[in-house]
Amino acid sequence: MATSVGGSAGATAPAVPVHRNPPSRPGMSQRQHQLLTRGLWSLSILGACLLLLYPFVWLVSASLKPRSQVFDNSLVPNPFAPENYVTVWKAAPLVTWMVNSVVVGLVAAIAVTVSSAVVAFGFAYFRFRWRGPMFALVLGTMMLPGAVTMVPTYLIWDRLGLASTQVPLWAGNLFGSAFYIFLLRQFFLTLPRDLFEAALIDGASYPRLFRSIALPLAKPALVIVFVFELRASWTDLVKPLIYLRDPALYTIPRGLKAVIDQFGKGGESQWEIVLAASVLTTLPMIVLFFLGQRHFVEGIATTGRGGA
Amino acid sequence: MTAPAASGPPPTSVPVATSARAGSRRARGWGGAGRGQREGRWALAFLSPWVIGFVVFTAGPMVASLVLSFTDYDLVNSPRLVGTQNYRDLVSDPRLLTSMRNTVIYTVLHVPLAMLLALGLALVLNRLARGQGFFRTLVYLPVMTPPVAIGAMFLLLLNGRSGLVNEVLSWVGITGPAWTTDPAWIKPGLVLMSLWTIGGTAVIYLAALKDVPVQLHEAATLDGANAWQRFRNVTLPMISGTIYFTLIVNTIASLQTFSEVYTMYFGNAATASSSGDAALMYAVYLFQQAFQFLHMGYASAMAWLLFLIILLITVVQVRVARRRVYYEGG
Secondary structure (H helix, E strand, O other): OHHHHHHHHHHOHHHOOOOOOOOOOOOOOHHHHHHHHHHHHHHHHHHHHHHHHHHHHHHHHHOOOOHHHHHHOOOOOOOOOOHHHHHHHHHOOHHHHHHHHHHHHHHHHHHHHHHHHHHHHHHHHOOOOOHHHHHHHHHHHHHOOHHHHHHHHHHHHHHOOOOOOOHHHHHHHHHOOHHHHHHHHHHHHOOOHHHHHHHHHOOOOHHHHHHHHHHHHOHHHHHHHHHHHHHHHHHOOHHHHHHOOOHHHOOHHHHHHHHHHHHOOOOOOOHHHHHHHHHHHHHHHHHHHHHHHHHHHHHHHHHHHHHO | OOOOOOOOOOHHHHHHHHHHOHHHHHHHOOOOOOOOHHHHHHHHHHHHHHHHHHHHHHHHHHHHHHHHOOEEOOOOOOOEEOOOHHHHHHHHOHHHHHHHHHHHHHHHHHHHHHHHHHHHHHHHHHHOOOOHHHHHHHHHHHHHOOHHHHHHHHHHHOOOOOOHHHHHHHHOOOOOOOOOOOHHHHHHHHHHHHHHHOHHHHHHHHHHHHOOOHHHHHHHHHOOOOHHHHHHHHHHHHOHHHHHHHHHHHHHHHHOOOHHHHHHHOOOHHHHHHOOOOOOOHHHHHHHHHHHOOOHHHHHHHHHHHHHHHHHHHHHHHHHHHHHOOOOOO
């Protein structure tokens, strides 16, 4: 196994420029040594990917097995039980939950993208006395554990009579979010200032600078913020647990938690239903990832650079 | 708003003023000082969403939470001042101590393991001559999975009798433990689960590795450094800023771990009783106190304790890092 993988990887080697040859080891030709190293690297990456991806394969496969065989860990379901998906469809209002998640997710993502962009532009373009300390404060809020503001924020929505609605799931996004403000500000700072100065001379207003110059140029960064927040909103369990009481208002993670409580551990032990619902909850994120994977990876990489 | 140049024109003469001052603006460029009240006012306008949000959803609630932590409040009756009672209760609450111990054990196991494996993964990815983008995508994929789905999935994968993890262990002759029911093995099981999503950190490391100048490696090779020496003396110092960043972020996140654990072991009467308190994380207990037992005052005191702990750990990490982290050009 090892040699065949190493061999095939090694066969492609000549086409690729490799770093300067290391000093040869005694008892092994340089070429052999190189093949062995490449083989080992390829093997370890294949192993890692297998470990990371197999749970997905297992999940999909187990969700297609009849109840008695959910635990058999075989790769191919036999017999094949696609009716699990029909059962879960009937047992839980999945469509309602998905629609809720889509609506909440889109509103949350659009709100935070626009508001963070406005604030980020303010920090990137304007010079004012308290800018440094204020921006430090923005970054500082990222350190604050959500638990500190969780209870009073609940009380605010309770007082407003909105504590059992979906409003608290997105309303906070209207005011920008520290990490996204940071990310967008970094991007705005890379735009040449002359662009804005020229427009100002031509009589453009500041809102127009933002809308007609900064926003269109910042599109790649805006997409990053949008897909990140869509993911964050789609996968969030905490807020729906706190706020949503009526199952008709549940988002999909809250719904899945209800399905687990009813059919899974401590419930009726109908794991095939839980697994089918898990697949349906995860699938949209996989699709989103393949549509916007470049943006996810870029956004994540920026995160690290910001800290460095 | 706070512009030092007091010569700003009144708002009525706006169009004229814009073009008249354009020349001097040019000279000041990116680094210029404030330019009069009009610009200051616009700056404030652009920042206003954040300012409002900060006052209403961060600063206000922080003050409220601090005040609440000295009260007894159950949402029904109005808050009653109890002095430092909540804080004194914290010390003697056995479940709080359990939750704290659980969280510390989880963090101490999870953070170094996740960082080490992520770094290994990034190093391997970085060596790939081709297909790097493809494998990077695969590695990141688990990060996209909603925590609730991860929890459901790993309840089965870690199942003691017939889970996949124990089946694989049995191939090499190991009888795996009851990861999800044995109190001694619940936390290691959670750590194992957490390692499935190291792709996020690995992608951060990979980006940092790509920023390491090739010339440094070439120079070290010419000087006769072997692979380990190059890693230890070139790569590691160059990415130490990023490692330090992920250490802080992962620690903070780990101390607040909630969703997967809550999904697996809490939420209905049966699940809560079956696991005992072996999986009781700090954030889970805080959530229970606030929204199940409606002890809003006690939960607020817990939140402040958590905040202080996080602050303390971060300060220590910053102190240590100041001596050990290399920042390019700084």
